[in-house]
Amino acid sequence: MRIRTFIVLVFGGYTLLEAGVAAWLDHAGVSSAGIGIYLLLTLTMPFYLRMAFARNWPRPLWLMPLFFGHFFLSGMFLLSVALLDMAGHVFHFLGQGGWASNLLSPVFQAKGVAAMAVLILGTVVVNRFRGPAVHQRTVEIPGLAPELSGFRILQVSDVHVGMFESASTLQSLRRTIESVSADLLVFTGDMIDRRLTELDRFLSFFGDLSSPEGVYCVLGNHEYWIDGPAVKKRLEENGWGVLENRSVPISRGGRTLFLVGISDPASEREDGTGGPDPAKAFQNVHPENGDMVVVLAHNPGLWNDLRPYPATLTLSGHTHGGQIGFPWGRWSLATLFYDFDRGLFRREEKGVSQWLLVNVGTGYFGVPVRLGVSSAVELVTLVSV
Secondary structure, eight states: OOHHHHIIIIIIHHHHHHHHHHHHHHHTTOOHHHHHHHHHHHHHHHHHHHHHHHTTOOOOTTHHHHHHHHHHHHHHHHHHHHHHHHHHHHHHHTTOHHHHHHHTOHHHHHHHHHHHHHHHHHHHHHHHHHOOEEEEEEEEETTOOTTTTTOEEEEEOOOOBSTTOOHHHHHHHHHHHHTSOOSEEEEESOOBOSOTTHHHHHHHHHTTOOOTTOEEEEOOHHHHHHHHHHHHHHHHHTTOEEOSSEEEEEEETTEEEEEEEEOOGGGOOTTSOOSOOHHHHTTTOOOOTTOEEEEEESSGGGGGGGTTTTOOEEEEOSSGGGSBBOTTSSOBHHHHHOSSOSEEEEEEETTEEEEEEEOOOSSOSSSSOOBBOOOEEEEEEEEEO
């Protein structure tokens, strides 16, 4: 993640948006006292969040949906007002004073914003009813043994079971998972959102899932913010393999697929222990010709640390694909904050190809909105070339 960009765009951008809303409220005739109270309440949120993360206070996860939700609504509000203002000035230039007067009126603009909100809400609801898509990827691995060619991995990421996930949404995801034939099922973090009790609900929907080669996962930053060790213990008791800086071999006809898990940066403790440790994770990984290495790493930024290792394919999540973006192109809100935002990436390391697949996830963070970036799971088929 580009930390400096994140701080400037999120906290600085939020402040500018609130200043814009305050200016509109002043134009609409709201009293100075009312505007002052509004700014005090809205600008206190990012200040408190920043202090909590900077000073390692208990993570105020309850505040994040409120902050990002207000951020989103403020942005949509000002965008709607700006479009109406632009149209008003165009009509004024064309000599249509009546239309111009209406479009520049605060009352009319408030109605226009309400109409925009209804349109966005309708789009969001349609996306929810549609359920997650299945993105099918074929990754060509030079020299992959015939025994491993055709191996299929189903990756699910960022479910975020919590306040935004209804029973019907989770049941739809389960049906999608069960509809896909895969050799291996993996979850790449952020299975729950804000509370440890959400794990019971997660397991009630997905705890009995299986695949021929088992179910494996890594924890995401949200699990660690809540209680990483407790989440790990429960998942292991459920029969899942939790790969935190360790690997497991999966054998097929005498060949081996090494499945490696890298701990999330959020697992680092105040005493300096914990955190991602690729050297430890790869200590038992010694692929021979024809073998395969698949890495699970919640945060795609960890791909940069895997250059020296035989990390043929890395599966990540975390970004949600920005949740808002252009469906016909690559740009999304995640593009502003991440070098690897969504989709498949490839690089050459000492003449050997390495791939990274960033899953857009199925859940939500901040606001329960996806526009142009629909929820999805990834079905990866490994083939030999």
